[in-house]
Amino acid sequence: MNNMKTLKKFISLSFHISPAYFFLLIFQSMMETGQVLVNVILPKYLVDELVGGRNRDNLIRFGLYIVLSNVAFLFLNKTMKRIMDVRNIYMKEKLNQAMADKIMKVEFACLEDPYYLDLKERAVFACRTMSALENLIGSVAKVLNNTVTILSLLVVMFTLSPIFVLLLVLTISISVVAQKFFSKYQLEIYKELIPINRRYGYYVSLGFDAKYQKDIRLYNMNQMLTDRVLYYNRQIYDWFKGFIRKQGVFQGFVGIINDLQAAIAYGYVGIRVISDKMGGRIGIGSFTMYVTAAINFTTSATDLGKNIMTVIQMLGYLQPFMEFMSLPDEAKKEGSIPFEGEVESLCFENVTFHYPKSEQLVLKGISFEIKKGEKISVVGLNGAGKSTIVKLLCRLYKPASGTIYINGRDIYEYEFTSYMKCLAAVFQDYKLFAFSVLENIRGGEEEEENEINRERVASLLGQVGLKEKMEELPKGMDTLFGKQYDPGGIEMSGGQSQKVAIARALYKEASLIILDEPTSALDPLAEAEIYEHFNQLVGDKTAIYISHRMSSSVFCDKILVLDGGLITDFDSHKKLMEKEEGMYYKLFQSQAVNYQI
Numbered sequence: 288m289n290n291m292k293t294l295k296k297f298i299s300l301s302f303h304i305s306p307a308y309f310f311l312l313i314f315q316s317m318m319e320t321g322q323v324l325v326n327v328i329l330p331k332y333l334v335d336e337l338v339g340g341r342n343r344d345n346l347i348r349f350g351l352y353i354v355l356s357n358v359a360f361l362f363l364n365k366t367m368k369r370i371m372d373v374r375n376i377y378m379k380e381k382l383n384q385a386m387a388d389k390i391m392k393v394e395f396a397c398l399e400d401p402y403y404l405d406l407k408e409r410a411v412f413a414c415r416t417m418s419a420l421e422n423l424i425g426s427v428a429k430v431l432n433n434t435v436t437i438l439s440l441l442v443v444m445f446t447l448s449p450i451f452v453l454l455l456v457l458t459i460s461i462s463v464v465a466q467k468f469f470s471k472y473q474l475e476i477y478k479e480l481i482p483i484n485r486r487y488g489y490y491v492s493l494g495f496d497a498k499y500q501k502d503i504r505l506y507n508m509n510q511m512l513t514d515r516v517l518y519y520n521r522q523i524y525d526w527f528k529g530f531i532r533k534q535g536v537f538q539g540f541v542g543i544i545n546d547l548q549a550a551i552a553y554g555y556v557g558i559r560v561i562s563d564k565m566g567g568r569i570g571i572g573s574f575t576m577y578v579t580a581a582i583n584f585t586t587s588a589t590d591l592g593k594n595i596m597t598v599i600q601m602l603g604y605l606q607p608f609m610e611f612m613s614l615p616d617e618a619k620k621e622g623s624i625p626f627e628g629e630v631e632s633l634c635f636e637n638v639t640f641h642y643p644k645s646e647q648l649v650l651k652g653i654s655f656e657i658k659k660g661e662k663i664s665v666v667g668l669n670g671a672g673k674s675t676i677v678k679l680l681c682r683l684y685k686p687a688s689g690t691i692y693i694n695g696r697d698i699y700e701y702e703f704t705s706y707m708k709c710l711a712a713v714f715q716d717y718k719l720f721a722f723s724v725l726e727n728i729r730g731g732e733e734e735e736e737n738e739i740n741r742e743r744v745a746s747l748l749g750q751v752g753l754k755e756k757m758e759e760l761p762k763g764m765d766t767l768f769g770k771q772y773d774p775g776g777i778e779m780s781g782g783q784s785q786k787v788a789i790a791r792a793l794y795k796e797a798s799l800i801i802l803d804e805p806t807s808a809l810d811p812l813a814e815a816e817i818y819e820h821f822n823q824l825v826g827d828k829t830a831i832y833i834s835h836r837m838s839s840s841v842f843c844d845k846i847l848v849l850d851g852g853l854i855t856d857f858d859s860h861k862k863l864m865e866k867e868e869g870m871y872y873k874l875f876q877s878q879a880v881n882y883q884i
């Protein structure tokens with residue numbers, strides 16, 4: 288994505304967030320230019336009167352015009368600045384929020400793909416570390432400001448001489464070119480710094496992160512971490528030393544050009560006062576006006592150059608942000624038929640799948656059918672492809688070939704949101720959030736919280752074995768999950784958290800429920816209890832269980848045995864136990880011997 292495209296996208300994204308912001312920006316530019324023009328033009332009349340007629344009333348009038356217009360513009364500009372400072376913060380937060388929204392909506396595959404993960408990292412780096420969003424917004428506003436001022440002053444200076452304008456434009460062009468070279472160098476060199484900074488940031492953050500402290504202390508990682516931090520620290524220091532040296536040379540050069548511009552302004556306008564060789568003579572009042580105009584012009588032009596470079600630089604940083612923001616939304620992908628009713632049948636037909644950027648087939652043409660109300664266990668060795676089946680069902684990934692049907696229709700024909708309502712899943716790496724236990728279980732339910740749904744949550748908490756735990760808490764199920772943001776919050780063990788996750792899946796009232804390793808963190812008693820009640824918990828819902836605990840298969844109607852991406856068996860426990868050469872028999876027996884006394 289080139290800079291122009293990035294800028295266009297950025298402006299359209301910002302305009303979408305707040306159209307009013309752009310009108311305010313234009314108004315602010317006009318006001319600031321107004322103040323400059325007033326101070327360029329009005330003093331001419333005052334000075335002419337001072338060296339000419341010296342009429343007292345005129346002097347007072349011109350003096351008053353200058354003072355009053357300055358007070359008015361000062362008031363307007365300060366008010367606008369205050370409004371814009373607040374607006375800029377609003378815009379920055381909104382843009383950050385847009386990025387968070389994007390992360391939540393983007394195709395899930397992108398979030399597991401190293402390219403997009405890196406893109407996301409670079410986007411976050413630009414926004415957080417480089418404050419690229421604020422800088423870009425600020426610089427775009429200043430560019431607008433400088434342009435309006437420059438155009439107005441050009442008109443004023445043209446009334447003196449086009450040659451005068453040409454001379455100034457020439458010197459300004461030299462500093463703009465110098466600025467351009469320096470910005471290019473800066474962008475290139477910053478690219479070198481980004482990876483160093485990221486690694487440095489990683490090792491420093493390890494020291495701050497409480498999660499790592501056990502392992503840091505136990506495996507004596509302190510020194511290793513400190514050495515790494517010092518190593519990258521030295522690299523960053525060396526980088527800045529070189530950079531600041533070059534920056535000094537550049538700033539010195541720009542200073543000389545600025546002095547040259549001032550010399551041209553005073554020199555040329557001065558000559559026009561004392562001689563008529565370069566055009567008609569001008570008075571002292573006009574001298575003041577043109578010199579002030581020229582000084583303001585060069586300052587604004589230099590500022591414009593600087594601000595354009597900052598815009599280009601920030602656009603360079605924001606390219607990953609814009610590329611990430613342009614990724615397609617998951618929900619928009621496809622499907623328009625609303626899913627209605629319950630899951631009556633589920634069918635995989637010759638489904639093959641490989642993960643993006645990998646050639647290796649994880650599922651190699653699998654076919655099976657599940658009917659309403661059936662309880663299915665999926666078993667197989669590590670890496671057999673069990674969790675992948677769940678991801679495909681949840682439309683996190685799309686099959687490479689073959690079709691998944693629900694109620695006789697390709698699942699991709701259904702409208703995304705209504706489809707997602709028909710299933711609930713507890714993933715191996717499920718996550719709970721810093722909301723209350725109740726809110727965690729209810730999730731984003733549209734219906735308002737009331738006594739009836741509170742009762743339902745309480746009953747589910749009872750069914751998964753957390754009733755006593757909730758009763759111990761002063762705020763019961765309204766207690767915040769985790770102590771991170773509330774000392775009164777509850778820190779749950781892995782098993783207890785898993786029970787909450789199971790309750791959350793059950794609360795959803797989806798007609799297809801998928802539990803991937805649902806009892807991995809549970810103690811044997813809790814596991815036995817959950818399994819005993821599973822059928823009761825799940826009721827007449829269709830359920831798919833993935834578990835390495837073979838005992839869980841016994842209560843299922845059928846067991847789907849996966850081996851290296853292929854289905855080797857799909858039958859009842861009883862039938863599969865008759866096949867002593869089959870994988871299921873071996874898996875079952877290998878665990879069963881451990882439980883025999």
Ligand SMILES: Nc1ncnc2c1ncn2[C@@H]1O[C@H](COP(=O)(O)OP(=O)(O)OP(=O)(O)O)[C@@H](O)[C@H]1O
Binds near residue numbers: 643645649668670676
């Ligand atoms: N996001 C991913 N990108 C690339 N490959 C992946 C990804 N997720 C899983 N795989 C690979 O796909 C294969 C199947 O993984 P899957 O998680 O479905 O296995 P599983 O049967 O659930 O294993 P386990 O019993 O260990 O949970 C594995 O070889 C795994 O390395």
